[in-house]
Amino acid sequence: MTADRELSPHTGYTRRHWEAVADGLVEAAWRWASPHGALLDLPGPPSSNGVRSDGLEGYARTFLAAAFRIAGAGGDDPHGWLERYAEGIGAGTRTPGRDDAESWPVILDHDVAGQPMVESASVALGLRLTRPWLWDRLDEPTQDRVEYWLRGALRHVPSPNNWYLFPFTVAGFLDSVGRGDAETAHARWRALELLDTWYQGDGWYSDGDGRAFDYYNGWALHLYPVLDGYLAGKADGERLRRHLADLSLMFGGDGAPLHFGRSLTYRFAATAAVGLGAVTGETPLAPGVSRRLLSGTLRYFLDHGAVDATGLLSVGWHGAHPPTAQHYSGPGSPYWAAKAFVCLLAGPDHPLWTDMELPAPVEEADHVVAMPTPGLLLQSTVADGIVRLHNHGSDHVRPEEGESAAGDDPHYGRLAYSTRTGPTARGNIADNHLNVIVDGIGSVRRRIHPLDSGPDWAASWHRPVFVSGSPMRPGLRVESFTLARGPWELRVHRVIAAPCGSRVELTGWAAAEDLTSLLFPLHGWESADMARAPHGTAFTRWATTPRLGADVEGTALFVALAVLTADTPPSPPLVEVPDDELVLVHWRDGRHTRIALDPLVVTHS
Numbered sequence: 001m002t003a004d005r006e007l008s009p010h011t012g013y014t015r016r017h018w019e020a021v022a023d024g025l026v027e028a029a030w031r032w033a034s035p036h037g038a039l040l041d042l043p044g045p046p047s048s049n050g051v052r053s054d055g056l057e058g059y060a061r062t063f064l065a066a067a068f069r070i071a072g073a074g075g076d077d078p079h080g081w082l083e084r085y086a087e088g089i090g091a092g093t094r095t096p097g098r099d100d101a102e103s104w105p106v107i108l109d110h111d112v113a114g115q116p117m118v119e120s121a122s123v124a125l126g127l128r129l130t131r132p133w134l135w136d137r138l139d140e141p142t143q144d145r146v147e148y149w150l151r152g153a154l155r156h157v158p159s160p161n162n163w164y165l166f167p168f169t170v171a172g173f174l175d176s177v178g179r180g181d182a183e184t185a186h187a188r189w190r191a192l193e194l195l196d197t198w199y200q201g202d203g204w205y206s207d208g209d210g211r212a213f214d215y216y217n218g219w220a221l222h223l224y225p226v227l228d229g230y231l232a233g234k235a236d237g238e239r240l241r242r243h244l245a246d247l248s249l250m251f252g253g254d255g256a257p258l259h260f261g262r263s264l265t266y267r268f269a270a271t272a273a274v275g276l277g278a279v280t281g282e283t284p285l286a287p288g289v290s291r292r293l294l295s296g297t298l299r300y301f302l303d304h305g306a307v308d309a310t311g312l313l314s315v316g317w318h319g320a321h322p323p324t325a326q327h328y329s330g331p332g333s334p335y336w337a338a339k340a341f342v343c344l345l346a347g348p349d350h351p352l353w354t355d356m357e358l359p360a361p362v363e364e365a366d367h368v369v370a371m372p373t374p375g376l377l378l379q380s381t382v383a384d385g386i387v388r389l390h391n392h393g394s395d396h397v398r399p400e401e402g403e404s405a406a407g408d409d410p411h412y413g414r415l416a417y418s419t420r421t422g423p424t425a426r427g428n429i430a431d432n433h434l435n436v437i438v439d440g441i442g443s444v445r446r447r448i449h450p451l452d453s454g455p456d457w458a459a460s461w462h463r464p465v466f467v468s469g470s471p472m473r474p475g476l477r478v479e480s481f482t483l484a485r486g487p488w489e490l491r492v493h494r495v496i497a498a499p500c501g502s503r504v505e506l507t508g509w510a511a512a513e514d515l516t517s518l519l520f521p522l523h524g525w526e527s528a529d530m531a532r533a534p535h536g537t538a539f540t541r542w543a544t545t546p547r548l549g550a551d552v553e554g555t556a557l558f559v560a561l562a563v564l565t566a567d568t569p570p571s572p573p574l575v576e577v578p579d580d581e582l583v584l585v586h587w588r589d590g591r592h593t594r595i596a597l598d599p600l601v602v603t604h605s
Helices: 015-030 051-072 081-092 115-129 140-153 162-176 182-198 216-231 238-247 264-280 287-303 333-345
Strands: 199-201 367-371 376-381 386-391 416-418 434-437 449-454 457-462 477-485 488-507 516-523 527-533 543-565 574-579 582-586 592-597 600-604
Touching (some): 015 051, 015 287, 051 081, 051 115, 081 115, 115 140, 115 162, 140 162, 162 182, 162 216, 216 264, 216 333, 238 264, 264 287, 264 333, 287 333, 367 449, 376 477, 434 477, 449 600, 477 592, 488 582, 488 592, 543 574
Antiparallel strands (some): 386 416, 434 488, 449 457, 457 477, 477 488, 488 543, 516 543, 527 543, 574 582, 582 592, 592 600
C-alpha cells in the first residue's frame, strides 16, 4: 500500500494501513486452523502450556485483532471472519477438555492449567466488541455453552498480578449481555480492589504485589478497566492520562519501544495504551502525536522482519529470537500484539486519523526525566533518536520470594536499557551490569531498592546474589547512582563490605558496529577492555561491551562515564572525585553538579 506522506509525513501510515496489517495477520493465521476453526495451531515450538492451550491462544488473540478491526468499521466484515470465529467458538465449547480436534481446554487455577484463563479475556472482549454481529446471532444453547466455559475464569484462582483482570473482563462481557450475577459482581469488585492496591501513583501500577513496572502497566492494567468503562459508557481514564505522559517518552525516533521487561514478543502492543487514550479521549497527547507513536512502532516492527515470509508473527523482537521468549510463550503468543489495534475503534473520521501526523517527543528535544514511582530515569537525544532507561526501581521479584541467581532476569536486572540495544544472551557477559566477584563467582542484581531521585538522576541499592555457593555474603551491598545529561551517563557505585579478595567489574552497552558504546574509568577502576558477547542481543547477532575492573575489599567508590550514541559523541564533562563521599561534575556548558554520597544530596549550579 502506498505511503501517504502528506497526511503522515513521518511514517506514511494511515488508518487503511492499520486495517491492512490486521487483515494480513488474521488471514495468515487462519491457514493453520483446525477443521471447524476452534484452534489455530500455528507452527513453532510449543509452550509449557501444551499444544491445545497454544491452539486456543491462536484463536483468541487473532479474534481480538479481528474484533477491533470489525467493530471499528461498524460491523463491516469483508473477509467473513465472524462466521469463522462463530463456528470455532461453537466447536471449541461443545466438549471442553476432551482430547479431540476442536475442544478447548478447561480453565483451571493458574498453577495447574491457567493459560486458558488468559485467553478467556480475549474471547470475552472479542464477543463484547462484536456482539451485534456474532454473539446475538448464536443460538441459545451455544451461548449457554460459551458462558459455562467462560465462567471457569470466575471460579478459579488467577496468578497474583494482572491476571485478575481476565475474570474482570469475562464478567464485564457477561454483565453486558444480561448474564451477570453475584459471581460476576465479585470478580469485578475483586479486580478493582486489587488495582487500587497496586496503583503506586503517577499513572503507574505494579504488576501485582512488589515492584514490577513494565509494559503490562499499559497493555493490561490500564487497558482492561478503561476499555471496559468506555464500552459501558462511563470511562474513567485519569490514571491512563497520567501514564501516557511518561509512556510517550519511551519510544525512539525510529519507532522502537524500549527493550525492557517481560513478554516483549508482544511487540507493538506496547502502544495499546496510546491507542486507548486516543479512542477514549483520556490522553494528554495531540491526535497527530498519538498516531506518530502508534504508526511509528507498527512500521518499525514490520520493517525489521517481525512478520515472516508466510505472514505470521514470530516469537522474538525483530524476527525470530528465542531468548525473547518466556516459558509460557508459544506460537500464538505474539498475537497479543492485537491489543495495538484498539486504535481502530476510532473511526475513519476521528482526529486520530484525520489530523496531520506530528513529531514524537523524542524528535522535538533532548529529555532527561525521572519517574520516582517506578524508580526509572529516562534519557533521550534528538540527534540519534535513542531513548535510554536507567532502572533503579523495577524488578520481577515478588515480596514473598527469596532472592536466587537462578531467577535472574536480564530484562529487569540490568542497570540500563534502550530502544537500540537489548540485554546480552545468558551465558555471555552481562551488559550494563555491576558484577561483584567473590572467590571467582559472579553476582546478579535481583531485588532493587530505590533510594531517591531528582530531575536528572536516580539511585538505588541491591544485595548481590551469587550464581553458586552461598547466595549472599554478609553485609555486602551495592549502592548505584545515575546522573544523565545529553547522551552522557555518570555511573557511581559504592560497594559496601566486600570480602577480602573480591573483584568488581562494570560493563556498558552491548552494541554492534552501527552504534558507539564507551565507558570511561574516572575513579577506583584499575583496568579497561572490550568484552565480546558472541550470541548477541535481540538487535544484533554479535556484540561487544566495554568493561572496567578493579580489586575491592571493604567499602570502595567507583565512578565511570558511559555513552551510547549513533552520533558523534560530544565532549565529555570533567569529573572530580576529591574523596570517597563527593563527586563533582563540570559540564561543558558551564554548569556544575555536586554529588554528596553520605547522605545522598545532589545540587546543581
